[in-house]
Amino acid sequence: MIIPNQSNIQLDAEGRLKHFLTIDGLNRELLTEILDTAESFAGVSERTVKKVPLLRGKIITNLFFETSTRTRTTFELAAKRLSADVLSLNISASSTSKGETLLDTLRNLEAMHCDMFVVRHADSGAAHFIAQHAAPHISVINAGDGRHAHPTQAMLDMFTIRRHKGDFSPLKVAIVGDIQHSRVARSQILALNTLGVEEIRIIGPATLMPADPESLGVKIFHNLEEGIQDVDVVIMLRLQHERMSGALLPSEHEYYQLYGLTDERLEAAKPDAIVMHPGPINRGVEMDSQVADGPRSVILQQVSYGIAIRMAVMAMTMQRQGGAQ
Amino acid sequence: MNHPATLSILNGHLIDPANGIDEPLDLHIAEGRILAIGSAPEGFHAGQLIDASGLIVCPGLVDLSARLREPGQEHKATIASETAAAAKGGITTLCCPPDTDPVIDTPAVAEMIQHKAQQSALCRVLPIGALTKTLDGEQLSEMVALKKAGCAVLSNALTPIRNTLIERRALEYAATFGITVFLRPEDPHLRNQGCVHEGPVAARLGLPGIPGAAEIVAIARDLALAEQTGCQIHFCRLSCGASVAKIRQCGLPVTADVAAHQLFLTEDDLVGFNSNCHLIPPLRSHSDREALRQGIADGTISAICSSHQPHELDAKEAPFPSTAPGLSGLETLLPLTLKLVDEGLLSLSDAISRITSGPAAVLGLPLGQLGIGSWADICLFNPRQRWQLTADEMLSHGRNTPFLGCEFTGQVTHTLLEGSITYHRATDTQST
Numbered sequence: 002m003i004i005p006n007q008s009n010i011q012l013d014a015e016g017r018l019k020h021f022l023t024i025d026g027l028n029r030e031l032l033t034e035i036l037d038t039a040e041s042f043a044g045v046s047e048r049t050v051k052k053v054p055l056l057r058g059k060i061i062t063n064l065f066f067e068t069s070t071r072t073r074t075t076f077e078l079a080a081k082r083l084s085a086d087v088l089s090l091n092i093s094a095s096s097t098s099k100g101e102t103l104l105d106t107l108r109n110l111e112a113m114h115c116d117m118f119v120v121r122h123a124d125s126g127a128a129h130f131i132a133q134h135a136a137p138h139i140s141v142i143n144a145g146d147g148r149h150a151h152p153t154q155a156m157l158d159m160f161t162i163r164r165h166k167g168d169f170s171p172l173k174v175a176i177v178g179d180i181q182h183s184r185v186a187r188s189q190i191l192a193l194n195t196l197g198v199e200e201i202r203i204i205g206p207a208t209l210m211p212a213d214p215e216s217l218g219v220k221i222f223h224n225l226e227e228g229i230q231d232v233d234v235v236i237m238l239r240l241q242h243e244r245m246s247g248a249l250l251p252s253e254h255e256y257y258q259l260y261g262l263t264d265e266r267l268e269a270a271k272p273d274a275i276v277m278h279p280g281p282i283n284r285g286v287e288m289d290s291q292v293a294d295g296p297r298s299v300i301l302q303q304v305s306y307g308i309a310i311r312m313a314v315m316a317m318t319m320q321r322q323g324g325a326q
Numbered sequence: 327m328n329h330p331a332t333l334s335i336l337n338g339h340l341i342d343p344a345n346g347i348d349e350p351l352d353l354h355i356a357e358g359r360i361l362a363i364g365s366a367p368e369g370f371h372a373g374q375l376i377d378a379s380g381l382i383v384c385p386g387l388v389d390l391s392a393r394l395r396e397p398g399q400e401h402k403a404t405i406a407s408e409t410a411a412a413a414k415g416g417i418t419t420l421c422c423p424p425d426t427d428p429v430i431d432t433p434a435v436a437e438m439i440q441h442k443a444q445q446s447a448l449c450r451v452l453p454i455g456a457l458t459k460t461l462d463g464e465q466l467s468e469m470v471a472l473k474k475a476g477c478a479v480l481s482n483a484l485t486p487i488r489n490t491l492i493e494r495r496a497l498e499y500a501a502t503f504g505i506t507v508f509l510r511p512e513d514p515h516l517r518n519q520g521c522v523h524e525g526p527v528a529a530r531l532g533l534p535g536i537p538g539a540a541e542i543v544a545i546a547r548d549l550a551l552a553e554q555t556g557c558q559i560h561f562c563r564l565s566c567g568a569s570v571a572k573i574r575q576c577g578l579p580v581t582a583d584v585a586a587h588q589l590f591l592t593e594d595d596l597v598g599f600n601s602n603c604h605l606i607p608p609l610r611s612h613s614d615r616e617a618l619r620q621g622i623a624d625g626t627i628s629a630i631c632s633s634h635q636p637h638e639l640d641a642k643e644a645p646f647p648s649t650a651p652g653l654s655g656l657e658t659l660l661p662l663t664l665k666l667v668d669e670g671l672l673s674l675s676d677a678i679s680r681i682t683s684g685p686a687a688v689l690g691l692p693l694g695q696l697g698i699g700s701w702a703d704i705c706l707f708n709p710r711q712r713w714q715l716t717a718d719e720m721l722s723h724g725r726n727t728p729f730l731g732c733e734f735t736g737q738v739t740h741t742l743l744e745g746s747i748t749y750h751r752a753t754d755t756q757s758t
Binding site: 004010025102103104122124125126127129130134146147148149150184187211212213214216217 | 524525526528529530531532533534535537591595598599600601603640643644645646647648728729731732
């Protein structure tokens with residue numbers, strides 16, 4: 002490598018979180034700090050007054066270039082519980098269709114004195130790009146960029162796992178489905194490895210596996226029963242309908258036959274194994290309704306923990322610039 | 327072109343790989359051509375002298391691929407701006423691919439480009455004609471008319487011909503008239519929506535990958551058609567180690583080039599989504615890079631080119647997959663090639679051959695060498711001068727290079743095209 006290296010732009014000179022773009026490059030202490038901070042916020046939702054004044058007077062803009070319900074709503078709730086003012090923009094329907102560049106959109110929002118951007122975009126690297134070009138006082142949180150990363154989703158999954166299992170080190174975790182196109186899986190794998198689980202397995206046909214999976218530190222299985230044998234956590238991924246047209250799979254029917262999670266198949270996992278899914282679920286494709294609504298499913302808890310994790314990340318990135326009062 | 331009557335280059339170290347020269351020798355020039363090497367002929371009086379003490383004197387560089395963006399994309403660059411950058415880089419001949427707008431698929435466009443280049447008079451510009459009309463891969467271009475209009479070779483630029491039968495016909499027709507065809511080997515189906523090498527870095531960054539097989543499949547197909555048709559084929563911008571092996575073993579008289587940056591950068595340089603490393607073909611693995619270097623060392627790859635693709639600032643200011651691929655490379659072709667000498671891969675003479683006589687032989691033109699009677703296209707450089715590449719000092723309108731801020735050793739001091747000085751760096755040497 003002879004050209005200048007682009008260092009980790011997520012951290013400031015003191016190693017504190019400035020942006021939250023990817024799990025890549027963050028150490029175990031920092032991830033644990035996020036989980037601990039989220040733990041302290043988890044109680045806020047159960048109070049009568051569901052607010053803390055940490056980010057009072059701050060403006061947070063949700064910049065969603067791709068549609069989303071769950072993620073956008075939980076980011077909005079998280080910001081409101083921290084007492085920030087929130088602006089939610091669905092950009093795909095406005096500026097870009099008029100030919101405005103991403104940079105122009107950004108400059109306009111900066112002129113409105115925003116303090117934080119929460120970004121979702123269809124291109125991998127979009128959040129990095131915005132972080133590199135935003136004014137120095139602005140923090141950027143990645144709410145999903147292309148196939149690259151969805152770090153708050155991964156952290157809320159880690160939070161869910163920790164609440165149920167406590168220690169990460171003895172855990173075997175299986176991730177089932179379309180790993181190749183999944184920003185969620187990529188972030189989960191990085192977080193699980195950083196937090197030091199014993200084993201990560203990815204399960205699916207070769208057409209849905211990433212290039213060079215060994216470099217990600219995972220074991221590959223093509224058979225669901227073998228893959229979830231004795232695991233503590235089963236994470237099911239959403240299967241996009243467009244995977245059929247791209248010749249990646251023959252049909253949803255065959256996918257369900259091979260990789261759909263049923264109560265019967267779940268027998269192979271540990272008796273106390275939990276089942277997770279980032280949502281929205283395709284019932285009868287990735288999993289049976291009995292599993293999704295069954296006693297081992299923690300899918301709805303994931304959603305509520307999402308608020309605490311997003312509060313934690315917002316508070317931590319803003320604290321750095323004296324946002325806490 | 328107005329040739330100065332007479333000129334001598336004195337006290338330099340002459341390296342002319344095509345003629346096996348690597349020693350201190352003077353050069354004497356008249357009417358734009360090499361008149362004598364060593365001592366001046368009886369009665370010769372030089373109207374101009376260049377003192378080349380401490381400098382290497384070599385043939386002007388021949389670049390097999392440099393996009394000038396004119397006609398059609400003058401907001402990126404122009405023939406005037408890019409030929410000035412070429413001269414600064416020691417380049418005296420460059421080939422301009424046909425993917426201009428309009429495409430170089432008629433004699434008029436080919437002639438217009440040459441005419442504009444002659445007005446600037448900073449670099450010899452050889453248009454590459456389109457192999458198929460509008461590069462659509464369906465109808466053959468008027469190949470003979472393009473050749474007559476000055477197109478040295480033909481190519482379908484970055485657009486692969488999807489239909490194998492049409493590629494066969496195009497190669498057969500070109501072979502009939504002895505026209506060399508440049509092919510950029512890429513299977514468009516395997517390329518799909520990819521923008522980086524399909525490997526561990528793509529897996530980590532979640533960027534859609536282009537497998538090495540996209541190039542290797544195309545090379546296998548093109549080699550079979552080269553054998554079938556007897557067409558003289560040149561492979562452009564190799565990126566995979568397996569491609570080098572295939573070409574080395576094929577037993578056909580095909581030639582190949584590689585972009586200079588491909589010998590230094592790898593997929594690891596994408597970390598942080600550096601859009602200046604968004605290149606097609608993509609930066610590949612370390613082992614691919616080593617195999618390309620071996621191909622350069624053993625001559626399987628006979629030419630190093632700049633693959634110059636200047637862009638305006640905005641083209642690189644977007645999320646990585648939405649940025650335009652390509653880098654601005656005219657001003658780093660020589661320094662990167664010299665770095666291969668520093669790193670012990672090549673002798674200085676062999677390195678110079680890969681950017682002079684090697685590419686000239688691919689074109690089948692008597693350029694890239696300094697034999698008596700040849701055009702006095704000459705590059706003089708100080709092999710010990712250290713310098714840093716900065717955006718401010720670049721002459722290309724495209725500042726899109728990942729090498730900004732890098733230190734290089736070896737800097738051009740003079741460039742001569744047909745005996746006229748097209749670039750002179752006013753530093754420690756003087757011309758009188």
